[in-house]
Amino acid sequence: MEKIVEEIKKELEEDLKKISSMNELNDLKVKYLGKKGKITLLTKDMGNRSVEERKEIGRYSNELKSHVTSSISQLEQELSQKELEAKLENDRIDPTLPGTAVKVGGVHPLTKVTEEIEDLFVSMGYDVVSGPEVELDLYNFEMLNLPKGHPARDAQDSFYITEDTLLRSQTSPVQVRTMLKNKEKTEIRIICPGKVYRRDDDDATHSHQFTQIEGLVVGKNISLADLKGTLEIFAKKLFGEDREIRFRPSYFPFTEPSYEVDISCFRCGGKGCNICKNTGWIEILGSGMVHPNVLQMAGYDPKEYTGFAFGIGVERVAMLRYGVNDIRSFYTNDLRFLETYNRVEGDK
Amino acid sequence: MKLSRNFLKDYIDIKNLSDHDLAEAMTKVGNEYDSITPLVGASHLVVGYVKECKNHPDSDHMHVCQVEVGQNDVRQIVCGAPNIKEGQKVIVSLPGAVLPNGMTIKKSVIRGVESDGMICSLGEIGIEHKYQSEADQKGIHVLEEDAEIGTDPIAYLCFDDTTIDFELTANRADLLSVLGMAYEVGAILNEKVKLPETKLQTEVERIEDHLQIDIQTENCPLYLARLVKGLKIAPSPKWMQARLMASGIRPINNVVDISNYVMLEEGQPLHFFDYRTLGNKIVVRMAEEGEKLTTLDGKERNLSREDIVIANDDHAVGLAGVMGGLNSEVEQDTQDIVIESAIFNPLKIRYTAKKILRSEASARFEKGLDPNRTYLAMARACYLLEKLAGGTVVKGTLAVDHTNHDAKVIPITKEKINRVLGMSLTNQDILDVFHRLDFEVQEQDDSFTVTVPTRRVDIAIEEDLIEEVGRIHGIDQCKGTLPVTTMKNGTYEEKYKKEKLIQKHLEALGLYQVRTYTLVNQESVNMFTDDEFTPIVVRDPLTEDHLALRYSLLPSLLEVASYNLARKVKNIPIFEISDVYYTKDKKTMQTARLAALITGTMLENTWNHIKVEADFFYMKGILENLLNYLGLNRRYTIETGKLPKEYHPYQSAIVKIDQDVVGYIGMVHPTLSKTPLYVFELDLSKVEAIQVRGIKDKEISKYPTISKDFAFLVENSVSAKSLLDTIQKTGGRLLTNIEVFDVYQGENIAEGKKSIAFNLTFMDPTRTLNEEEVMEIFNKIIEQVEKEHNAELRDK
Structure with missing residues (x-):
């Protein structure tokens, strides 16, 4: 066995x-x-x-x-x-072969800049408010201390539709509407983004349509220093922590005093380069203390209330930040141009 | 405003400030400059004397000159100018000189003859063509006898000047004068302004015996007239010509130049009428409708009741504030003139100037003038005419004056200034600013009473003074703070918030946001819609391409597509969200729209044989995904019907929510695009207005599902939707899902018919279904589909 x-x-x-x-x-x-x-x-x-x-x-x-x-x-x-x-x-594959191009869309650079500015101001308690683009001359000019025939209207040559209506030349009428709508006449803190229109022939630096963001703060003790502090935050957020700002006296009929605001050049840091035209400074926005006539017309007592306002050109900010040379690029929408903006941004 | 540095220096001591520092200092107080330009851009120039001038041996137009350019320094220079002659004093540029066109002068040989320098025309040393006399435009400039050989001709000609071109803000009418600039520079440098000389030597006769004025319109609040006799027209002095050139004005003759010079100096435009042609009466009135006047430029103008005219007894002689009439122009033989110094209604001047011509004069009238300057300018013009043009001033001024000459008195407190600026200035700081500005000021405790001179037409209220303090003192010490205010959350407007969500979702679905122009051409306005409305059109469009406000966004998206296709970008997934405006029942309407367009490949991996092309159903998938995202699942339908003619008639559909039409989806009609384009457009205002419910968790069923398939043979015209509707309706609540998994035509299927196959899922969230009850429902569905759609069951 x-x-x-x-x-x-x-x-x-x-x-x-x-x-x-x-x-x-x-x-x-x-x-x-x-x-x-x-x-x-x-x-x-x-x-x-x-x-x-x-x-x-x-x-x-x-x-x-x-x-x-x-x-x-x-x-x-x-x-x-x-x-x-x-x-x-x-079942071996060649992982070096190209992946399937999964596609997502992307945000327009002007929207990207707008959203960044909105986010900043919303985080500081501002409301984002809009208004009509077909606007009354009354709100676009007259109630902003620009009566008919005012020489400063020349700077905003507008597309009129009738004697009294036009395509708004600035988003400031939204400020007027907001102040009028506030029946209790309480504090106001808003930004108004939107399209505006001026009679400019389109070229590399002019566009008959562009995007503006205006800010308005009305309160009982609002000062120029508050405007400066607010815009310092804005400049640092959009152009980097090292930015400084400089106020240059200027004139806008709806603010008094009025200032053009320059930021120290983000490219050369103030030493002088071709972006800042060797001045070390770049003009970025207009601002000032709300003119008492504007407050008065909107029903706010200028003895009790003061305010500041500022206006930013979104195209200008985007052109500076991304080095876009032709403002028309934003409106021709070449897909290759748009695709460039479809990613997270680094600091430099 | 082009400011001549030499002109400015007459009235203010600018010390050793360089042109650049002066311009920068002005910028700092709010007066930006555009450029700094020397009047003459050439160096190494000397006055030369042409001792001898002979024909060039080898040229029919050139001359060989012996030119004395200094003691015992005679140079041989070849000159091609037609007007060169022996005995002339000329401008010579010696070797080493650099001319404004970049040319460097060197010793050279011209057609075999040595030439040691160059005899210059005014153009060659950098004087603009428009400032030169006819003779100077044609040849070299001949200096007067008194020019000293070997000296600097630039100084001799008073060309040693610089122009700073300022871009002034609209409020600073006062800076449209050299005097105004002097006050501004004085405030910066803390220097006092010297006033211009106006004292006359003699006055004769009485103006009342020669002239009358009759102001018939309230649009002329101030009118002054004086008479000056016995003028001798000649070129004006070199210094005056140079200053006019540096200020951007062409010198003409002593009389005309004085009128311009005074305008530049005082900011008050003047007009000189030839007394011969004017007659002895001046009437200021509104023009008659259709009245004609030939202006200085020789053009006949058609006037209206909005234009102010200056007239004599008989006819208009000038358009007030804009342009004089040809019939009363100062001419070469003019001897007696009437000077007009006046203020007109700025709005009327603006209106007329816009229509006819915006000039240096109208720009000043439009911005508002200081009545005290109106008087000063008159006095200054008389003084200069007497001194420089041999005139005799007739005694007396005819005047009609309804203006207020009083300086404005504005009280202000230190507290207010510091509160607005957010600074802590002292009384001394504030007083210093007003002293620098040459404003009278009285201080009491912490309050100030400021008397603002009439030249500052821009200052009316406290805030204007605060601005002055900020401007002149500077706000560098103002430290940024944040507003002290009530805490609150920042919000987005509801509409805006929703549009942002849609935007983000469409981006996630693969579409790029675009931004296009609101203004489109006439043809585009009525495309992609059958709605009744009146487009909004701008009154004065810049181009035909941008004249009306768009109603649909699709023409703009089509344009983006064709722009990209033309550049070989073939895959185009885009969308835009925008408000549109139109008129309906005479009211301006505003509607938000969303439009999307796709063409080309949506998903691709060529080597791996994956290629998803854009088509109707891809676009429909995007739309359905979006509508589901918006919580509209089961509330929308996409059905056939009548569409605007820009859509493909058989590859397009109507989008409805709760039975209400909200938009269209489909292929763009092939006549509009060779490349197939798929689009949809929604009335977002309607979509946004629809209330949707909040999200509630639904427990996921533990019980098994039962799946059944069937296919029907139906007429081609029977839509999938109608079949799905019947199936769902009959299936009831246990039928939880229906998929179309096959559509087939061709072999084995009769002509005009199609086979369509469905997969049905049954489920009860509370129990396990049994086969029999499902079959019962299933068979009922089959029966119903056959009955309602004349369908034939193919497969089960």
């Missing part, structure tokens, strides 16, 4: 060596463990044997069975591992 068992073991060993696939292994399983398998055959005529013999055969065959089973399963594991590896290798 022992001899037979050893023979079978030996044969198994030989057989196992020849196996190279799962199929062959299955055949081997049948050969040894199947209904007509070698081990089954060992116990076939057990009925004719003595109890002793049966015990012995049983012991030998069980031991053999477990030996065969474990040998086969070990090989089975090895084989399946190999097959998996082969399959994985077979």
Whole structure:
């Protein structure tokens, strides 16, 4: 018996060596463990044997069975591992091939700048307010201390629709509307982004349509220093922490005193370069203390209230910040131009 | 305003301030400058004397000259000017000189003859063509006898001047005069202004015997007239000519030049009439409708009742404040003139000037004048005519004056100044500013009473004085602070907030936001709509391309598409959100619109065989995604119907929400674009107005779903939507999802028919469904579809 068992073991060993696939292994399983398998055959005529013999055969065959089973399963594991590896290798890709161009759209650079400015002022408690682009001369000029025939109207040559209506030349009428609408005459803190229109022939630096953001704060103790502090935050947020600002006296009919605001050049830091035309400063916006006539006309008592206002040209900010040379680029919308702005911005 | 440095120096001591520092100092107080330009840009020039002038041996027009340029210094110079002659004093540029055109003068040989310098014309040394006399335009400039050989001709000609061109703000009418500039510079440098000389030598006769004035319109609040006799017209002195040139005005003759000189100096435009042609009466009145006047430039002008004219008894002789009449012009033989110094209604001048010509004079009238200067200018003109043009001034001034000459008195406190500026200035700081400005000021405790001279027409209220303090003192010490105010949250307007959400979502769906012009051409206004409305048109458009306010955004998007396609950019996914304006029932209406356009490839990986092209259904997918995002799931439909003619008639649909039409989606009609373009446009105002419910969590069902498929054969005309409607209606609440998974035409399908296959999902969130009850519903659906749509079940 022992001899037979050893023979079978030996044969198994030989057989196992020849196996190279799962199929062959299955055949081997049948050969040894199947209904007509070698081990089954060992116990076939057990009925004719003595109890002793049966015990012995049983012991030998069980031991053999477990030996065969474990040998086969070990090989089975090895084989399946190999097959998996082969399959994985077979599924090899070239990861250096181009990825599928998943497309998302993007924000227009003017919107990007507008949103950044809005976010800043909303975080300081300003409300974002809009108004109509087809506006009354009354709100666009007259209530801003620019009566008909005022020479300063020349600077804002406008598209008139009728004698009394026009395409607004500034977003300031929204300030007037907001002050008028506030019946309780409480504090006001708003910014008004929007499209404005002036009779300029379109060229690299002029556009008959452009985007403005105006800010207005009206309160009981608002000073020029408050305007300066507010615009300092604005300049640093949009053009970098190191920016300084400079107020140059100027004239706008709706503010008194009025100032043009320059920021220290973000390119050269004030040393002088072609961006700041070697002055170290870049003109960025107009501002001032709200003219008492404007407050008065809107129902705010100028003895009690003061305020400041400022106006920013969004195109100008975007042109400076991104180095855009032609204002028309914002309106021709070349997709290659738009795609440039579709990413997170670094500081430099 | 072009300011001559020499002119300014007559009235204020500018010390050793360089041109640049002067300009910068002015900028700091609010007067920006555009440029600083020397009147003459040449160096190394000397006065030369042409001792000998012979024809060039080898040229028919050039001369060889022996020119004395200093003691014992005679140079041989070849000159091509036609007017060169022996005995002339001329401007010579010696070797080493650099001319404004960049040319460097060198010793050279011209056609075999040595030439040691160049004899110059005024143009060659940098005097603009328009300032030169006819003779000077044609040849070299011949100096007068008294020019000293070897000296600097620039100094001799008074050309040693610089022009600073200021860009003044609209309020500073006072700076449109050299005197005004002098006061401003005086405030900066803390120097006092010297006033111009006006004292006459003699006065004769009485003006009342020669002239009368009759002011018939209230549009002329101040009119002064004087008579000057016996003038001798000649060129004006060199210094005056040079100053006029530096100020941008062409010298003509002594009389005309004086009128311009006084305007520049005092800021008060004058007019000189030839007394011969004027007659002895001046009438100021409004023009008759249709009245004609030929102005100085020789053009016949058609006048209206809005124009102020100066007339004699018979006819108009000038357009007040804008241009004189040809019929009373000062001429070469003029001897007696009437001087007009007046103030007219700025609005009327503005109106007439806009129509006829905006001149140096009208610019000053429009901005408002100081009546005291009107008198000063008259006195100054008489003085100069007497001194420089040999005139004799007739005694007396005819005057009609309704103006207020009083200086404004404005009280102000230190507290107010510091409160507005956010600074802490002392009384001394404030007094210093007013003293520098030459304003009279009285101080009492911390209050001031400021008397503002009439020249400062821009100052009327406290705030104007505060501005002056800020300007002259400077606000560098003003430290930025933030407003002390009530804490509150910042908000976005509702409409704006919603549009931002839509914008972000469309970007996530692959579209780029664009910005286009509101003003479009006439043709575009009525495109992509069948609505009834009246477009808004601007009265005076700049170009035909931008004359009307758009109603649809799609023409603009089409333009963006064609711009990109022309530049070989083929994949164009874009959208725009914008308000549009139009008139309906005579009222101006405002509507927000959203338009989108796609063309080209939407998703691509060529080597991997992925390519999704833009088509109707891609666009529809974007639209549906957006509407679902807006919470409108199951409330919108996209159905066939009548569309504006710019859409493809069979590849377009109407978009409805709650049965209300809100827009269109489809392919742009192929006649409008060779490249297939797919678009949609929504009335966003309508969409934004729709109320949607808040989000409530729905428990995800634990129970299994049962899925069933079927396909029907139907007529081609039967829409998927109608089938889906029947299926959903019949299926009831247990039918939770329907997908169209196949549409087939062709082999095995009869002509005019199509097969359409659906996958249905059944589910009950409260229990497990059994097969029998699902089959019952399923069979009912089949029955209903067959009945309602004449459909034939193909597969189940």
